[in-house]
Amino acid sequence: MAETNDILPELPPDAFQKQDQGDDANFYAPARLVSHIDEAATRALTAYYRLTLRAGDTLLDLMSSWISHLPPEMDFAEVIGHGMNAEELSANPRLTRSFVQDLNRSPVLQLESGSCDAAMCCVGVQYLQRPLEVFAEVFRVLRPGAPFIVSFSNRCFPTKAVAIWRSLDDHGHAALVRLYLEHTGFHDISTEILRNGSQSDPLIAVLGSAEVLLRARRTTFHYLQRRQQNRKLFFPQT
Numbered sequence: 001m002a003e004t005n006d007i008l009p010e011l012p013p014d015a016f017q018k019q020d021q022g023d024d025a026n027f028y029a030p031a032r033l034v035s036h037i038d039e040a041a042t043r044a045l046t047a048y049y050r051l052t053l054r055a056g057d058t059l060l061d062l063m064s065s066w067i068s069h070l071p072p073e074m075d076f077a078e079v080i081g082h083g084m085n086a087e088e089l090s091a092n093p094r095l096t097r098s099f100v101q102d103l104n105r106s107p108v109l110q111l112e113s114g115s116c117d118a119a120m121c122c123v124g125v126q127y128l129q130r131p132l133e134v135f136a137e138v139f140r141v142l143r144p145g146a147p148f149i150v151s152f153s154n155r156c157f158p159t160k161a162v163a164i165w166r167s168l169d170d171h172g173h174a175a176l177v178r179l180y181l182e183h184t185g186f187h188d189i190s191t192e193i194l195r196n197g198s199q200s201d202p203l204i205a206v207l208g209s210a211e212v213l214l215r216a217r218r219t220t221f222h223y224l225q226r227r228q229q230n231r232k233l234f235f236p237q238t
């Protein structure tokens, strides 16, 4: 049997290695005021946010930059940005405050428990080397029942993406994000293909709900069954 990863036994042992092991702070030091997904994918994400976010709420935009893709007509109490580059974050017109923090070094969010009504992470999850710690922190800062929307495309900085991400296709990426959400207590997880990639960048959103009361519903049987399915996906050679 193949060796396993201690944190997520479903995954290979080197799952969270990156080709570029240099400091993320150096890599993200120059501001990149560019679009990471094309216009059609951006429009699809904005439309999805229109359906899933509530005006007046407090939002956490994790792995943020100069654009948050929020519907322009919707006002929010707060949009808290979290990223790696102060210049990018200060250029983001939707953010009311922001934190610069390397989540691979320090996954603890400097936010009160239950203080956010929704969290989003757009095209950043592939860079997380400690995803369960980060997702658990997002769960902590969300109020019960609040959504965490993780969206991704097929583009990335390959040398900074973790090995497991580079080895998977869109389907595998969705399963991986679902795995992170399930392991950190999120419920009612759904996957939406917002753009299928035929005429624009692909864009997929996986949404989980931070529902504390439903946590006990996850039975050992269900957990073991999913773990077996996941092993087939993440270890195709066995």
Ligand SMILES: C[S@@+](CC[C@H](N)C(=O)[O-])C[C@H]1O[C@@H](n2cnc3c(N)ncnc32)[C@H](O)[C@@H]1O
Pocket: 024, 028, 035, 036, 062, 063, 064, 065, 066, 067, 082, 083, 084, 085, 101, 102, 103, 104, 105, 121, 122, 123, 124, 127
């Ligand atoms: C491709 S950009 C996406 C930015 C923005 N969410 C968007 O949709 O345009 C990925 C972002 O992930 C963030 N990021 C990458 N590595 C990180 C790390 N180790 N800790 C925290 N954030 C990180 C960077 O701030 C970077 O802006």
